[in-house]
Amino acid sequence: MVTRIQTEAPRDERMLRENLIGKLLRRPELGAVGGALLVWILFALVAGDRGFLSLRGTANYLEVASQLGILAVAVALLMIGGEFDLSVGSIIGAAGMAIAILSVEYGWHIWAAIGVSLAFSLLVGALNGILVVRTRLPSFIITLGSLFIIRGATIGLTRLITGRTQVGGVKGTLGYDSAASVFASTLSIPDPASQRGLSAEFSISIFWWLLIAAIATYILLRTRPGNWIFGIGGDANAARNVGVPVNRMKVILFMATAASAWLVATIQVLSAGGADTLRGEQREFYAIIAVVIGGTLLTGGYGSAIGAVFGALTVGMVQQGIIYTGIDSDWFKVFLGAMLIVAVLVNNFIRKRASEAK
């Protein structure tokens, strides 16, 4: 695509179009947008008349997608930065349990419990990051370790304090209403498709999801730290040599994924009114799947937050859509696994075409 000045050819209209298509092909999220559209059309055809297309159906899969999407957006930034975080699922469990125990068992004001839970999550994220940076071990190993440590400690401590593995009664705690309005409220819209006059409840988590995606996209594409994230994922040494604070950025990215897990935990605890030590199990894998479907490269240096949004949307549509089709939802994981592999193949193909030397 490079020519010498001397051979400056007249730019005809055909070349301009090619350039535009080339530009589109270079966007990492292209495949994910197409995939999400495809999945939506598929379920619209198969289960459109059974409620998938209704407002309530939409609110349903958007809520599932939003909770996954909040995680996926943060995980996307981390993966573009060249690292993994397998501990986010465990942090969801721990952060949620911290809120429930502090507010219910110890009678704390809910906002104080939420704040301490956030501080705890950030600390765990920072520890993950510092360990990765200091030991130079793969983050896969470090966070696999913290996955088990955090989950085990959550179960152990909860049983020690409460004698159970679940804690309920959050809805009766001090300050619950104000916290719930921020993290667990819904927007009711009457569903015209409903015979019984039911409303579709659009969860506020959808708003959080889109807000975080917008912030992440802005950071990634329009700020200096965003450029550094691409740089450290593409080649950490090269980035370090031009003065990028590689270690600091990595620690911050781990803190961001931990914070996203805390947000999901807060939303879940306040909506459900309680916490369970097993909350968030396997969420780390779903998040990675959403990110990879979204076009982010496993090896880092390439990807997008918008892609992760569409990846999460796709996973959410499949998970909830399958229920509307009448197929046993046991088959969901089969679809998910197959979709992951197909998505990676398609994304690789697109990326090769768009970014390799001619």
Place this chain on the structure above:
Amino acid sequence: MTAETALSVPTSPTATTPILEVRRISKYFGTVIALKDVSMTLLPGEVMCLLGDNGAGKSTLIKILSGVHQPDEGEYLVQGRPVRFNSPREALDHGIATVYQDLAMIPLMSITRNFFLGSEPTIGRGPFRRFDIRRANAIVRAELAKIGIDIRDPEQPVGTLSGGERQSVAIARAVYFGAQVLILDEPTSALGVKQAATVLRFIAQARARGIAVILITHNPHHAYPIGDRFTILKRGRTLGTFTKDELPREEMIRMMSGGEELEQLEDELQHYRA
């Protein structure tokens, strides 16, 4: 052009102070003596070629110059003043820029993002301070046009550039950010004849602007035409610095291609034939 004429071009008195100087530098990696008592000077506006066999210590020397390593013994002076760099960034701030063969560019990032990585221009204040992509693109386009590379889209991935163009972009970046000294570790080793010529021509352009260049290469046909002076390293020690007059092309080719070893090998093979 010999070292003497290169010296006589700049007329200001500071031109004779070396822009870089190392005095009896040593570097050890555990029990390995990578460098021992190496001294070298670099003058403004000259191309110094660093020659030597594999493992001679060339990369180690330039890593010291560029702040990646710190010397265990000896002095390092920049424009006559002693320095001790703890990171490549500090060297960069003194105008010493290094382009590594493999680390030059990140293929999946756009030309502009690569060019400005670590030094992104910004617009706006406080929380609204953001990467000024439009200005960055314009600068990249202009800087590359100066060296004869016309890019249609500065946001295309660097991976779509040829190897020579990538090297040129990396060097253009160093020059743009005010490098006084350019250190190039085997910039032409993976390149074809034409692409290597692009890079060499660009090095000559940089020299013409008064930038001093340290060039590592294994190819005498690249070193000889562009080099003003030649420093030869052998097993961590320097054999001295030579001007073109002192080191005729044949002699240099013989030294660089391991002439002695080849002659010995020839004798041995002769022996088998008999």
